[in-house]
Amino acid sequence: MRENPIIDLIKQYNRAFVTDTVREVVADLRKELLTKSAEDESREQLTARIISRAVNLATIHSRGTLRQVINATGVVLHTNLGRAPLGDKAIAYINDVAGVYNNLEMNLEEGERGSRYQHVEALLCRTTGAEAALIVNNNAAAVLLGLNTLAKGRQVIVSRGQLIEIGGSFRIPDIMKLSGAELIEVGTTNKTHPADIKAAINENTGLLFMAHTSNFKIVGFTEEVALIDLVNIGGEYEIPIMQDLGSGVLLDLSKYGMSEEPTVQSCVKAGADVITFSGDKLLGGPQAGIIVGKKKYIEAMKKNQLLRALRVDKITIAALEGTLIEYLAGNPEHKVPVLNMLTKSEAELNKEAQLLMNRLKSKIANNPLVESISKGKTYDVVGGGAYPTYNMEGVAVEIRFRDHVLEQVTRNMRLQRPAIITRKQENALIISMRTLNRDNHQPIVNGLLEALEDINQK
Ligand SMILES: *Cc1c(COP(=O)(O)O)cnc(C)c1O
Numbered sequence: 001m002r003e004n005p006i007i008d009l010i011k012q013y014n015r016a017f018v019t020d021t022v023r024e025v026v027a028d029l030r031k032e033l034l035t036k037s038a039e040d041e042s043r044e045q046l047t048a049r050i051i052s053r054a055v056n057l058a059t060i061h062s063r064g065t066l067r068q069v070i071n072a073t074g075v076v077l078h079t080n081l082g083r084a085p086l087g088d089k090a091i092a093y094i095n096d097v098a099g100v101y102n103n104l105e106m107n108l109e110e111g112e113r114g115s116r117y118q119h120v121e122a123l124l125c126r127t128t129g130a131e132a133a134l135i136v137n138n139n140a141a142a143v144l145l146g147l148n149t150l151a152k153g154r155q156v157i158v159s160r161g162q163l164i165e166i167g168g169s170f171r172i173p174d175i176m177k178l179s180g181a182e183l184i185e186v187g188t189t190n191k192t193h194p195a196d197i198k199a200a201i202n203e204n205t206g207l208l209f210m211a212h213t214s215n216f217k218i219v220g221f222t223e224e225v226a227l228i229d230l231v232n233i234g235g236e237y238e239i240p241i242m243q244d245l246g247s248g249v250l251l252d253l254s255k256y257g258m259s260e261e262p263t264v265q266s267c268v269k270a271g272a273d274v275i276t277f278s279g280d281k282l283l284g285g286p287q288a289g290i291i292v293g294k295k296k297y298i299e300a301m302k303k304n305q306l307l308r309a310l311r312v313d314k315i316t317i318a319a320l321e322g323t324l325i326e327y328l329a330g331n332p333e334h335k336v337p338v339l340n341m342l343t344k345s346e347a348e349l350n351k352e353a354q355l356l357m358n359r360l361k362s363k364i365a366n367n368p369l370v371e372s373i374s375k376g377k378t379y380d381v382v383g384g385g386a387y388p389t390y391n392m393e394g395v396a397v398e399i400r401f402r403d404h405v406l407e408q409v410t411r412n413m414r415l416q417r418p419a420i421i422t423r424k425q426e427n428a429l430i431i432s433m434r435t436l437n438r439d440n441h442q443p444i445v446n447g448l449l450e451a452l453e454d455i456n457q458k
Pocket residue numbers: 138139140141166170211212213214215244245246247277278279288289384385
């Protein structure tokens with residue numbers, strides 16, 4: 001056979017993959033020919049179409065589907081967009097161990113088997129002030145492991161105001177059931193008093209549980225039992241306290257005008273026995289569930305068989321070490337991307353917006369589909385279920401289009417590589433500067449140009 005691109009494909013990929021791809025194309029084409037009145041297409045023409053489609057499809061399939069997204073939404077912790085982007089050190093730490101053997105489970109001092117959990121523990125204790133620490137796959141796993149270890153077959157008391165749902169699949173009552181613990185609801189939706197908790201305690205109470213209501217706020221006539229009161233009750237009846245903090249912020253963000261979130265350190269200090277939080281929310285690290293607290297409870301969790309099913313990989317451990325080191329080094333606002341984005345000043349955002357706007361104006365202002373390009377204030381969001389009612393003032397570049405093409409432009413940009421995700425607001429395309437860096441500017445300009453060209457050609 002002369003130059004056959006299919007033979008080239010087989011050289012590049014494996015045969016089964018190529019035959020599957022060609023079969024898929026042929027099946028599609030058959031369907032197409034059945035519905036269309038068959039135009040006279042020669043055998044050669046059809047073959048050429050099959051080959052060119054197969055080459056395209058093989059290229060698409062062989063790339064995988066996970067790709068870079070430029071986040072122009074201003075939502076810092078966007079669960080759909082992979083939550084926290086990692087900092088340089090976390091990535092460097094991953095690079096150091098990912099492609100080589102490492103001491104994941106080896107005690108180099110003794111030359112014996114070690115534990116993967118020894119690695120970040122000291123760092124977590126140093127940064128949070130806790131006695132002991134453990135990490136698992138995510139915070140949902142941390143809560144599950146905590147409940148299962150400390151309260152399986154026993155009762156767990158929770159205020160009705162804290163029976164939360166996070167992102168659909170994490171609900172306190174469901175995870176409680178899964179853990180084998182029995183949920184005892186006390187108080188009411190808006191008010192729970194220390195006396196309600198005390199009244200529910202009996203000899204079968206295993207745990208007092210507190211969940212941070214991270215993604216909503218009840219306002220008005222409300223009262224919750226403070227951690228310190230819960231700790232006092234726990235002390236009096238000798239029952240441990242477990243707190244699901246959700247986001248788990250280590251840096252006091254109050255000097256940046258954000259104050260409603262308690263830090264992990266303050267909860268440790270207040271005496272919570274076990275605290276769980278996510279690695280990829282406000283901490284700014286990899287997906288992980290971090291558990292810190294009193295040694296005897298953490299040790300019990302390390303002995304739980306369930307831990308084997310929830311364990312983390314070397315890549316997670318490396319990324320978490322690389323993130324936590326930045327807190328010890330004392331400049332996390334600049335080195336941890338999530339914190340950097342949250343603490344950007346208005347002047348900085350304005351400057352970036354001006355730069356991007358100038359570039360956009362010089363490239364697309366004359367496009368017949370573009371009505372205006374301007375810079376304005378917007379509101380950004382922390383996301384990831386943290387600071388639900390806090391609107392951060394942000395700065396955005398706003399673009400208005402003619403001929404109702406906004407929808408087409410945003411779709412086109414979404415399907416590019418890298419994908420560009422923007423926000424729509426009152427018929428304008430909003431590019432919020434907070435979640436962008438300077439390297440994103442050129443791809444955004446190119447992406448918009450490409451989208452407008454595609455639309456113009458239609
Ligand atoms: C986000 C969150 C969770 C779930 O954490 P994952 O790391 O996504 O598993 C659980 N509880 C609270 C309070 C949260 O905010």
